[in-house]
Amino acid sequence: xxxxxxxxxxxxxxxxxxxxxxxxxxxxxxxxxxxxxxxxxxxxxxxxxxxxxxxxxxxxxxxxxxxxxxxxxxxxxxxxxxxxxxxxxxxxxxxxxxxxxxxxxxxxxxxxxxxxxxxxxxxxxxxxxxxxxxxxxxxxxxxxxxxxxxxxxxxxxxxxxxxxxxxxxxxxxxxxxxxxxxxxxxxxxxxxxxxxxxxxxxxxxxxxxxxxxxxxxxxxxxxxxxxxxxxxxxxxxxxxxxxxxxxxxxxxxxxxxxxxxxxxxxxxxxxxxxxxxxxxxxxxxxxxxxxxxxxxxxxxxxxxxxxxxxxxxxxxxxxxxxxxxxxxxxxxxxxxxxxxxxxxxxxxxxxxxxxxxxxxxxxxxxxxxxxxxxxxxxxxxxxxxxxxxxxxxxxxxxxxxxxxxxxxxxx
Numbered sequence: 001x002x003x004x005x006x007x008x009x010x011x012x013x014x015x016x017x018x019x020x021x022x023x024x025x026x027x028x029x030x031x032x033x034x035x036x037x038x039x040x041x042x043x044x045x046x047x048x049x050x051x052x053x054x055x056x057x058x059x060x061x062x063x064x065x066x067x068x069x070x071x072x073x074x075x076x077x078x079x080x081x082x083x084x085x086x087x088x089x090x091x092x093x094x095x096x097x098x099x100x101x102x103x104x105x106x107x108x109x110x111x112x113x114x115x116x117x118x119x120x121x122x123x124x125x126x127x128x129x130x131x132x133x134x135x136x137x138x139x140x141x142x143x144x145x146x147x148x149x150x151x152x153x154x155x156x157x158x159x160x161x162x163x164x165x166x167x168x169x170x171x172x173x174x175x176x177x178x179x180x181x182x183x184x185x186x187x188x189x190x191x192x193x194x195x196x197x198x199x200x201x202x203x204x205x206x207x208x209x210x211x212x213x214x215x216x217x218x219x220x221x222x223x224x225x226x227x228x229x230x231x232x233x234x235x236x237x238x239x240x241x242x243x244x245x246x247x248x249x250x251x252x253x254x255x256x257x258x259x260x261x262x263x264x265x266x267x268x269x270x271x272x273x274x275x276x277x278x279x280x281x282x283x284x285x286x287x288x289x290x291x292x293x294x295x296x297x298x299x300x301x302x303x304x305x306x307x308x309x310x311x312x313x314x315x316x317x318x319x320x321x322x323x324x325x326x327x328x329x330x331x332x333x334x335x336x337x338x339x340x341x342x343x344x345x346x347x348x349x350x351x352x353x354x355x356x357x358x359x360x361x362x363x364x365x366x367x368x369x370x371x372x373x374x375x376x377x378x379x380x381x382x383x384x385x386x387x388x389x390x391x392x393x394x395x396x397x398x399x400x401x402x403x404x405x406x407x408x409x410x411x
Contacts, residue, residue, distance in 0.1 A: 003052045005036055005074040007067050016068045017041040018189045019061050021123075028056050030076060037073060040189045045283070045315050048073065055080035064186075118145040122314070125150050140314070147282070147313060190283045201346050206382035209341040210390050214398045215364075216357060216372045219243050222404050234299035241277065242301040244329060246407050247400040248352055249273045249294045252327055255393045257385050259326050261347040267384055270326045276345060277305055278330035279312040286312050287345060289325040333357065339375045349384045352397070353377035 007017065020038030024030055030050045039046040054076040061067055118126065118133065122145055126133060129150070136153045138145045187195070201207065223238050230238040252259040252273055260269045273294045276287040288308040290301065311317045328345050333356035342353040353376065360373045378394045400406050 001052075001078045002057065003050075003054065003076045003078055004072045005048060005050060005076060007039065007069055007071045007073060008046070008048070009069055016066055017046070019063050019065050019067060019073070020045060022059065022063060024056050024074075026056050026059055030054060030056055039067070041319065046319075050076055052076055052078045054078035122147050122150060129154060144314075188283060190286075194284055197346060198343050201343050205344065205346065205349075207344065207379055208382045208387070208390070209377055209379045210387070210394055211339070211378075212376050212391075212394045212398050214374050214376055214401050215362065216240075216374055216401065219401050219404055220372060230299070234303075236299055236302045236306060238298065239302055239305070241305050241329075241331075242298040243401060243404065243407075244352070244354060244397075245275055245277075245290065245293055245301050245305075246298065247397045248275060248327065248329060250400055250407060251393050251396040253294070254396060255385075255389045257389055258350045258380065258393050260349055260384060261326070262349070262381070262384055263347070272326070274324050274326050276325035276328035276348075277308060278328060279309055280335075281312045281315070283315070286317060286322060287325065287328055288312060288317055288321045289323070291324075328352070329354065331355075333374065339377070341377060342379050344379050344381060350378060350380040350390070350393075353379065 017039045018041075020040050022037045024034075024036045030036060030053065032051065032053050033049045035047045036050050036056075037048050039048055057075045057077040057080070059074045060072055067073065125147065126136070126145075131150070131153065133145055136145050136149050139149055140146045219240070223240075227238045230236075256269050257267075259273065260267050262268070272292060275290045275293040277290055278285055278287050288311070290296070290304055290308075293301065296304065308317070308321070311321070325345065325348060327348060328351040330342050330351060331354040332340050332342075333354050337355050338358070339355055340353055342351045344351040355375045355377070357372045357374050359370050361368050362371050362373065363369075364371070376394055376397065378390055380390045
């Protein structure tokens with residue numbers, strides 16, 4: 001029986017994808033739910049798995065090809081699996097060739113083991129460095145090897161790997177000879193989509209940014225006072241993002257236009273609060289969405305953000321986790337940014353930019369004191385949000401963060 005492996009039905013906003021790495025070739029055995037090929041879409045990398053066990057009979061597309069919904073990627077011959085298994089059983093029944101059968105299995109390529117224990121990005125990193133997954137201590141769920149595990153393993157290596165030395169030597173030689181080389185690399189589909197959406201925002205929205213600064217000492221004092229009890233009670237650390245998210249939701253309630261979007265000649269006001277949290281990943285910036293953030297506790301927000309960050313890092317975010325969103329928050333401060341003008345994520349009408357915390361001299365009650373200060377930026381679409389509302393929106397966030405008890409009292 002022949003079973004076709006097709007491109008799965010993609011959401012309406014995703015019409016096509018680019019084939020990534022093939023993990024199987026014609027003639028290879030494949031098990032049920034085993035990853036056959038990676039599909040890179042505008043938002044995420046999907047693992048296309050086999051629905052049946054068998055042997056890969058044919059492959060229709062190559063790495064880098066563009067495919068659409070329903071395209072047949074490969075054909076699996078399910079009838080070929082049983083004879084192969086029977087043949088192995090027959091060979092292993094003989095005492096003499098038993099060792100010959102066992103040895104190839106023991107020396108199988110590392111990629112076969114890696115398939116089940118690591119994401120595509122981690123597999124690539126392992127293969128590029130000529131490592132064996134069995135030598136890497138895994139810290140992920142169900143024994144999965146994470147990127148940090150590979151990097152830690154590389155850091156602990158006593159000496160550079162021989163395979164990497166020729167490339168390094170060649171690079172040094174090129175520099176010594178004064179060679180000037182260019183490398184042309186196709187943009188990934190995600191990078192293309194990021195470029196398209198950012199340009200769309202600049203071309204269609206009337207972008208304007210307003211700034212303010214916030215004294216984070218009250219918030220940091222609250223965290224310091226309750227962090228141990230919070231972690232003991234909820235099993236997650238109390239970070240800053242829960243404060244900023246809750247403050248943003250409260251401000252959105254007071255200024256509905258900032259939580260709205262434009263659709264043709266209409267303004268669509270959203271009565272729910274789906275907050276996009278920008279996360280940096282190997283493939284680029286992704287913005288997973290925190291649904292119904294107004295209904296989440298501080299602990300729920302912290303847990304959700306931690307899970308989203310881990311899934312983004314491991315390339316496990318689903319398309320449904322990246323679609324929608326009524327407002328976004330981005331934190332350039334984790335990379336050292338002091339001030340920036342973030343670009344909104346269409347069709348949203350605004351985005352909040354956080355920045356690095358710095359001890360600065362400020363005047364409080366007539367005294368000059370040092371306080372942990374952060375610049376805040378709100379980029380908004382001036383077609384729908386008036387300057388007065390944008391400024392007061394940011395002031396609201398400032399006031400809520402400088403007196404966290406306001407969040408509990410709703411004032």
